[in-house]
Amino acid sequence: MKKLFGLILFFLFVSINSAQTVGASFMIxxxxxxxxxxxxxxxxxxxxxxxLWAPSTQRPFSIGLSAGYLVYGxxxxxxxxxxxxxxxxxxxxxxxxxxxHALFKITPFMGSIRPYIEGIFGGNYLFTTSEVKNxxxxxxxxxxxxxxxxxxxxGGGAGLLFKLSENLENVSTLFLDLKVRYMYGTEAEYLTExxxxxxxxxxxxxxxQKSKTDLIxxxxxxxxxxx
Numbered sequence: 145m146k147k148l149f150g151l152i153l154f155f156l157f158v159s160i161n162s163a164q165t166v167g168a169s170f171m172i173x174x175x176x177x178x179x180x181x182x183x184x185x186x187x188x189x190x191x192x193x194x195x196l197w198a199p200s201t202q203r204p205f206s207i208g209l210s211a212g213y214l215v216y217g218x219x220x221x222x223x224x225x226x227x228x229x230x231x232x233x234x235x236x237x238x239x240x241x242x243x244x245h246a247l248f249k250i251t252p253f254m255g256s257i258r259p260y261i262e263g264i265f266g267g268n269y270l271f272t273t274s275e276v277k278n279x280x281x282x283x284x285x286x287x288x289x290x291x292x293x294x295x296x297x298x299g300g301g302a303g304l305l306f307k308l309s310e311n312l313e314n315v316s317t318l319f320l321d322l323k324v325r326y327m328y329g330t331e332a333e334y335l336t337e338x339x340x341x342x343x344x345x346x347x348x349x350x351x352x353q354k355s356k357t358d359l360i361x362x363x364x365x366x367x368x369x370x371x
Contacts (some may be wrong), residue, residue: 169365178355189214199251258305295332301325329357
């Protein structure tokens with residue numbers, strides 16, 4: 145997992161370091177299709193992107209990279225520490241998706257309000273981690289990745305840019321960014337909030353689900369066009 149995150153961060157750094165537009169947004173994710181049958185709650189996370197040039201009248205399209213991280217399930221439990229009567233531990237189990245996509249964006253209009261469409265292609269990394277902290281929650285005792293899988297992902301979206309300011313230092317224009325994406329995810333195995341239980345012997349049992357991993361994401365953020 146650390147290698148994957150390192151690779152995502154490397155490509156994202158290269159993209160943003162040479163980008164002419166950079167954006168970041170908060171997103172809400174709604175599972176769709178088969179994925180919704182197993183995950184019936186909304187996810188939340190962040191997304192960042194960079195394109196190699198700013199769209200213009202002469203060249204209204206751009207290419208770049210988009211990376212995101214979202215949590216689609218979270219369970220927190222207070223459990224007794226075996227062998228230590230009266231002492232409890234806090235267990236947090238997080239179901240997450242990290243993704244990296246090539247991005248193609250078309251922005252045909254150059255006014256104060258700029259509608260756009262985009263296409264993406266890349267992959268999703270689905271993983272579940274568990275973290276154990278002391279009773280006060282201020283000291284980590286152990287952590288582990290319980291389950292993970294990779295799936296291809298592709299899709300598209302549409303949005304609106306609203307001009308907020310221009311001619312800032314090193315930034316030609318700053319926009320409010322509102323958009324919706326539909327991401328098709330190929331089949332993967334993953335854990336949900338109900339996929340982990342402890343039997344009478346104290347053994348932890350993992351019951352992964354398997355399905356396609358389609359999502360609709362709703363974004364609110366900002367995009368900066370650089371000089």
